[in-house]
Amino acid sequence: MFNIIWQYQVKEEHKIKFEEIYSTNGLWADLFKRSQGYLGTELFQDEINSQFYLTIDHWKSKQDFESFQSQWQEAYKLLDEQCEGLTEKESLLGKWHLK
Numbered sequence: 001m002f003n004i005i006w007q008y009q010v011k012e013e014h015k016i017k018f019e020e021i022y023s024t025n026g027l028w029a030d031l032f033k034r035s036q037g038y039l040g041t042e043l044f045q046d047e048i049n050s051q052f053y054l055t056i057d058h059w060k061s062k063q064d065f066e067s068f069q070s071q072w073q074e075a076y077k078l079l080d081e082q083c084e085g086l087t088e089k090e091s092l093l094g095k096w097h098l099k
Contacts, residue, residue, distance in 0.1 A: 001039065001058060001059070001060065001061075001097070001098035002058075002059040002060070002061050002062045002064070002065055002095065002096070002097055002098075003056055003057065003058055003059070003095070003096045003097075003098065004056070004057045004059070004065065004092070004094075004095050004096075005054060005055070005056050005092075005093040005094055005095075005096065006054065006055045006057075006090060006091065006092055006093060007052065007053070007054055007090065007091045007093050008022075008052070008053045008054075008055070008087045008089070008090045008091075009051055009052055009087060009088045009089040009090070010051050010052075010053055010086060010087050010088070011051075011085075011086060011087065011088055012051060014085070014086040014087075015050070015051070017086060018053070018083075018086045018087070019043065019045075021083060021086070022041075022043050022053070022055055023041075023043050024040065024041055024042065024043065026041075026043075027079060028041060028055075028057075028079065029041045031072065031075055031076065031079055032057065032068065034068070034071075034072060034075075035059075035064060035065075035067065035068035035071070035072070036060075036064070037059050037060040037061060037063075037064020037065065037067065037068065038057075038058075038059060038060075038064070038068065039058035039059060039060060040057075040058050041055055041056065041057050041058070042055065042056045042058075043055055044056075051088075054093075062095070062097070
Protein backbone atom coordinates (compact mmCIF):
# COMPACT_ATOMS: atom_id res chain seq x y z
CA MET A 1 0.00 0.00 0.00
CA PHE A 2 1.13 3.54 -0.83
CA ASN A 3 -0.05 6.47 1.32
CA ILE A 4 0.21 10.21 0.80
CA ILE A 5 -0.08 12.41 3.89
CA TRP A 6 -0.89 16.13 3.80
CA GLN A 7 -1.22 18.64 6.65
CA TYR A 8 -3.43 21.71 6.35
CA GLN A 9 -4.03 24.83 8.40
CA VAL A 10 -7.56 25.77 7.39
CA LYS A 11 -8.99 29.26 7.60
CA GLU A 12 -11.57 29.34 10.38
CA GLU A 13 -14.32 30.59 8.08
CA HIS A 14 -13.74 27.76 5.60
CA LYS A 15 -13.60 24.71 7.89
CA ILE A 16 -17.01 23.34 6.90
CA LYS A 17 -16.34 23.70 3.18
CA PHE A 18 -12.86 22.20 3.62
CA GLU A 19 -14.31 19.19 5.44
CA GLU A 20 -16.88 18.67 2.68
CA ILE A 21 -14.24 18.73 -0.07
CA TYR A 22 -11.50 16.74 1.69
CA SER A 23 -13.63 14.16 3.50
CA THR A 24 -13.86 10.47 2.72
CA ASN A 25 -16.73 11.22 0.32
CA GLY A 26 -15.61 14.68 -0.77
CA LEU A 27 -14.63 16.07 -4.15
CA TRP A 28 -11.02 14.88 -3.88
CA ALA A 29 -12.15 11.33 -3.14
CA ASP A 30 -14.60 11.51 -6.06
CA LEU A 31 -11.74 12.48 -8.36
CA PHE A 32 -9.41 9.77 -7.00
CA LYS A 33 -12.15 7.14 -7.40
CA ARG A 34 -11.72 7.43 -11.15
CA SER A 35 -8.61 5.28 -10.69
CA GLN A 36 -8.80 1.57 -9.92
CA GLY A 37 -5.79 1.83 -7.62
CA TYR A 38 -7.40 4.26 -5.18
CA LEU A 39 -8.32 2.71 -1.84
CA GLY A 40 -9.73 5.67 0.11
CA THR A 41 -9.05 8.87 2.01
CA GLU A 42 -9.10 9.64 5.71
CA LEU A 43 -9.54 13.13 7.15
CA PHE A 44 -8.30 13.92 10.66
CA GLN A 45 -8.80 17.09 12.72
CA ASP A 46 -6.43 18.07 15.54
CA GLU A 47 -8.24 17.92 18.87
CA ILE A 48 -6.31 20.87 20.34
CA ASN A 49 -6.19 23.24 17.36
CA SER A 50 -9.28 22.66 15.23
CA GLN A 51 -7.79 24.56 12.26
CA PHE A 52 -5.24 21.77 11.69
CA TYR A 53 -6.13 18.75 9.58
CA LEU A 54 -4.39 15.74 8.08
CA THR A 55 -5.45 13.76 5.04
CA ILE A 56 -4.16 10.32 4.20
CA ASP A 57 -4.82 9.08 0.69
CA HIS A 58 -4.45 5.32 0.29
CA TRP A 59 -3.40 3.73 -3.01
CA LYS A 60 -2.63 0.13 -3.92
CA SER A 61 0.81 1.18 -5.18
CA LYS A 62 2.94 4.14 -6.12
CA GLN A 63 2.46 3.16 -9.75
CA ASP A 64 -1.34 3.38 -9.35
CA PHE A 65 -1.00 6.92 -7.97
CA GLU A 66 1.38 7.95 -10.75
CA SER A 67 -0.97 6.50 -13.35
CA PHE A 68 -3.83 8.50 -11.84
CA GLN A 69 -1.71 11.66 -11.91
CA SER A 70 -0.84 11.32 -15.58
CA GLN A 71 -4.39 10.45 -16.64
CA TRP A 72 -6.25 13.04 -14.55
CA GLN A 73 -3.66 15.84 -14.36
CA GLU A 74 -5.96 18.57 -15.70
CA ALA A 75 -8.90 17.69 -13.40
CA TYR A 76 -6.48 17.54 -10.43
CA LYS A 77 -5.11 20.99 -11.28
CA LEU A 78 -8.60 22.50 -11.60
CA LEU A 79 -9.78 21.11 -8.25
CA ASP A 80 -6.56 22.22 -6.57
CA GLU A 81 -7.11 25.77 -7.86
CA GLN A 82 -10.70 25.68 -6.62
CA CYS A 83 -9.45 24.84 -3.10
CA GLU A 84 -6.66 27.43 -2.87
CA GLY A 85 -8.47 29.96 -0.69
CA LEU A 86 -9.54 27.46 1.97
CA THR A 87 -6.20 27.15 3.75
CA GLU A 88 -3.55 29.35 5.29
CA LYS A 89 -0.93 26.67 4.79
CA GLU A 90 -0.61 23.16 3.38
CA SER A 91 2.36 20.81 3.52
CA LEU A 92 3.08 17.44 2.01
CA LEU A 93 4.28 15.41 5.00
CA GLY A 94 5.38 12.50 2.87
CA LYS A 95 4.68 9.49 0.72
CA TRP A 96 4.74 6.27 2.69
CA HIS A 97 4.83 2.57 1.83
CA LEU A 98 3.19 0.07 4.16
CA LYS A 99 5.69 -2.63 5.12
